[in-house]
Amino acid sequence: MSETNDSLETIVQLSARHLTRHFTTRVHGRFATTKRVVRAVDDVSLDLSTGRVTAVVGESGSGKSVLARMLARIVKPSSGELSLEGTPIAVGARRTIDYASKVQLVLQDPFASNNPVHRVRHSLERPLLLHGANKGDVEELAKAALARVSLEPPERFLDRYPHELSGGQLQRVSIARALCVRPSVLLADEPISMLDVSVRLGILNLLRGLCDEEHLAVMYITHDIASARYLADETIVMYAGQIVERSQGTALVDAPTHPYTQLLIASVPNPSDPMSQAREKGEHSTFAIADVGCRFAPRCPYAMDVCRTTDPPDFQVGEGHTSRCWLHANEPEAVVEVALPERRREGETTKT
């Protein structure tokens, strides 16, 4: 399944360039309060295209959810550009209803994202009315939306309350709610992590089907790299707000090049080969994120001198496969010796 459908022309629907979001927090010290900047998302560029699933993999705190919220324009970026169907968007302005009808977000916990005091009918019909559907049509449209997510017969589900549905069914309602305004981009933020194991695949297959049959552009955010491998046409790994590795298809999972991706993959329970587990170097600590140099360097078993001083650019390691790691500089030994400022400039030019 899920090899890219070549017969179908893919069109970039939503495009983000150098998207950045910094949060400023106040740290109360004994004598003074200082400001600390958390770089939640730093210079992230990506394209979401029709009929393709872009998977974003990362641990909690990697900035993947902030990225999704920026793409949905719930969180305003500190800097960067967005364009929808080729039209630049004023990212600082309020989200318009047109934008909301094109880009929809599905959240992690269906029990929290569906109002418990309203029936499913309300959750589906209200967005339709807000987006300008005729009052007479909304019931049919709501039923059609439920049918699209395989909740059949739709009449049975329209008058249910969220507590009467199982987690998997309710997540399908959330997806139906996002779909009923006919968006072209669906952002799914950990849509399966709260669900039972046996119904997760159903949701993944549903997303795949929406992509293949209705040519939606889907962004699938997850911490489960195995499910990303199952679903993705493009895979992106984030660490501390940066994209550290990205590849077309599953190249990144089958041949990881960034030490963080390797760590992630080695951490996945693998019953068929339990002895293959790599141990992380050094003591487990909080997420020590370096302010200077590569952000992964404090946890990286391969960290070199250059890693501690200079942030690596993206290096090409294969077709459509980049890795943000000095190990993949053309001459790794040379890197250490080359004067750093010069290398830095050179690195920046290769940045996309």
Place this chain on the structure above:
Amino acid sequence: MSIKRLDPAPMDEERDSPRLVMPPTTRSEFVLDVKNFSVDYGTGDQMVRAVNDVSLTLRRSTVLGVAGESGSGKSTFVYAMTRLLRAPGLISGGTVNLHTTTKGEIGEEVLDLVTASEKELRKIRWSHVAIVLQSALSALDPVVRIAREFDEVLKTHRPEMSKKQRRERAEALLATVGLNEDRLDRFPHELSGGQRQRVMIALALALDPELVIMDEPTTALDVVTQREIINELQDLRSRFDFAMIFITHDLSLLVELADEIVVMYAGSIVERAPANELYEAPRHPYTLGLLNSFPPMHGARQELTGIPGSPPDLSNLPIGCKFHPRCSYAMARCVHDEPPLVSVGDTGRSVACWLHVEGAERPVPVELSRRVTSSNTSDTGGGAS
């Protein structure tokens, strides 16, 4: 319910000064022996049976994995077993025999936890049976420094220890789970999720228990942190030699960690088998479906089907086999009769499925005697269909 809520225990004289290493024991094979254990929620018409006639045994120093989805009764089972379950939960039958040993004595004491008095329970809780709960954030008191959590346990159960000894003991315990001793003076909110879970594990080991129960200890954690905790647990187990019950919905994690696995569905055990056998050759269709619900990390990408339908509603369970509405192998018999848990093979495994009973209407499908994984064949659909 937090582990801190346990009643203050009286002096615990049989078990003396702090130590972590148990002497090699030759007393009995089992540490826990559960028979026909049932738990209900509510009474009368509204009664829901959450755990239905569960029997199992746990050998000393082994790991028993309990796998199941939400609503399968796995958490209710361990809470009820340790008598931590609150109303409206009610134990409606069965026995839970805990075999406790005492340092320096050959014999063992057997205590039925179902009928034990609060006083007897106080004696075994924490010092013989410890629990690590799912959410470490809510299990630690947010307004108390970590040091006091340790201090309270040791003060109650080891009153002979001095303040300095308690502090040293707490530092040693933190060191065993790979945390720096300066964490003792932190508040829970200053620690990351993984560190908090480590503190919980250190607390559980504080009195050197024979049995540690882990209820989804890694579910809320990231995959890298989960790996660290699992490695840590393996390490601790080889050093301190305790038996463990590990509850999770992540069957692939259990296969790696556990010696033996029981799979629960709708309150009943549907399959029990040594971990590697369960992985390679599941016998119950539900187990097969669960194993096939995890996308593989290697091999060709192929469509997986998972398990159709929704998890069962305990207040409205189907007649016959509880799994038959979602089972692709269901036969006429499954709709009417509930299959008993019968043993299959000679490795002590058992399964509750009519397919494995003699005189079944159809032969056992090949995938229920040997699982086809994507690593050895890439051209077959790995699904349970």
